[in-house]
Amino acid sequence: MHRWTTADIPPQPGKLALVTGANSGVGFHAALELARAGAQVILGCRNFDKAAAARQRILAQVPAAQLEPAALDLASLASIRAFAQAFLAQQRILDLLVNNAGVMALPTRQLTADGFELQIGTNHLGHFALTGLLLPAILTAPAARIVTVSSIAHRGGSIRFDDLNWTHDYQPWPAYRQTKLANLYFAFELDRRLRATHPNVASIAVHPGVANTNLFASGPGQKKNLEGLLVPFFISIIGQSEQQGALPTLYGATSPEARSGHFYGPHGFREMRGYPVEVRAEAQAYDEVAAARLWNLSEELTGVRYQF
Numbered sequence: 001m002h003r004w005t006t007a008d009i010p011p012q013p014g015k016l017a018l019v020t021g022a023n024s025g026v027g028f029h030a031a032l033e034l035a036r037a038g039a040q041v042i043l044g045c046r047n048f049d050k051a052a053a054a055r056q057r058i059l060a061q062v063p064a065a066q067l068e069p070a071a072l073d074l075a076s077l078a079s080i081r082a083f084a085q086a087f088l089a090q091q092r093i094l095d096l097l098v099n100n101a102g103v104m105a106l107p108t109r110q111l112t113a114d115g116f117e118l119q120i121g122t123n124h125l126g127h128f129a130l131t132g133l134l135l136p137a138i139l140t141a142p143a144a145r146i147v148t149v150s151s152i153a154h155r156g157g158s159i160r161f162d163d164l165n166w167t168h169d170y171q172p173w174p175a176y177r178q179t180k181l182a183n184l185y186f187a188f189e190l191d192r193r194l195r196a197t198h199p200n201v202a203s204i205a206v207h208p209g210v211a212n213t214n215l216f217a218s219g220p221g222q223k224k225n226l227e228g229l230l231v232p233f234f235i236s237i238i239g240q241s242e243q244q245g246a247l248p249t250l251y252g253a254t255s256p257e258a259r260s261g262h263f264y265g266p267h268g269f270r271e272m273r274g275y276p277v278e279v280r281a282e283a284q285a286y287d288e289v290a291a292a293r294l295w296n297l298s299e300e301l302t303g304v305r306y307q308f
């Protein structure tokens with residue numbers, strides 16, 4: 001097996017990329033390596049200061065990096081709309097969108113600015129709205145990619161169509177699993193819809209395996225019990241590095257072998273670590289009826305209607 005690494009990233013000059021959640025973990029390392037390969041990278045972060053700080057950290061490693069810090073809070077439709085409006089007003093073409101930002105297994109139910117449960121609001125609905133609003137700038141690119149970061153946690157997940165926002169019986173892990181299955185429904189449904197009219201745009205799903213990022217301390221690590229202590233500790237032992245965790249994202253974003261409608265993750269035991277290969281999602285992730293149902297619900301909740 002060829003071990004795909006950052007050395008395999010084809011040169012990216014002239015490409016414009018947007019990475020959400022680019023100040024930490026997988027998103028930071030994806031942005032860093034895309035910039036190193038010559039892409040111009042917009043660092044979409046919860047606020048401008050975090051994006052500016054990420055820019056400085058990347059410049060310290062890649063002084064010639066072309067980076068644009070941007071405030072882009074995925075937990076606020078107003079922030080997403082403001083970002084997209086400003087972007088479209090510049091009449092630019094977006095070659096690569098990496099839907100990466102995420103929160104995981106928050107101990108208590110929290111809400112986005114629009115009243116969505118924070119995990120589904122950030123991980124799925126925010127990216128659904130962002131992608132739909134930016135679509136005009138993506139469809140005009142000669143060869144564009146939309147990479148959506150899911151997880152092995154999609155397995156055993158289910159979509160609560162009657163209560164997507166967990167107004168009853170909130171459970172941190174099932175709420176997270178729902179979002180990561182939603183990421184796959186979205187990526188695969190987007191592929192099916194693009195395929196008909198825009199073969200120049202690929203929708204690719206990826207997952208990082210288990211990577212030792214802030215995700216664990218900022219989510220389950222907030223719990224004031226044994227789980228809160230053990231989860232981040234356990235991950236620091238079994239997790240692969242942030243750099244390694246970013247490889248499937250970078251593969252989906254740049255490899256000529258990566259194909260629309262397909263899913264990529266690490267090759268190792270239970271896809272927890274290793275080098276990027278094509279992987280198979282759980283069977284339910286390919287359920288076209290459920291994916292279309294979630295698409296319609298997402299349009300309704302966000303008010304963003306896709307126009308292909």
Ligand SMILES: NC(=O)c1ccc[n+]([C@@H]2O[C@H](COP(=O)([O-])OP(=O)(O)OC[C@H]3O[C@@H](n4cnc5c(N)ncnc54)[C@H](OP(=O)(O)O)[C@@H]3O)[C@@H](O)[C@H]2O)c1
Binds near residue numbers: 025104122
């Ligand atoms: N690490 C793993 O083992 C693993 C496994 C499977 C899937 N994933 C997925 O990988 C993706 C990246 O996670 P990570 O592991 O790299 O964790 P991370 O280091 O915590 O990074 C998550 C990023 O998302 C950002 N974010 C969270 N809420 C946001 C919001 N409302 N608006 C904008 N940005 C927001 C965070 O910003 P702040 O720093 O401001 O919070 C941070 O930059 C997530 O989608 C996650 O579900 C990770």
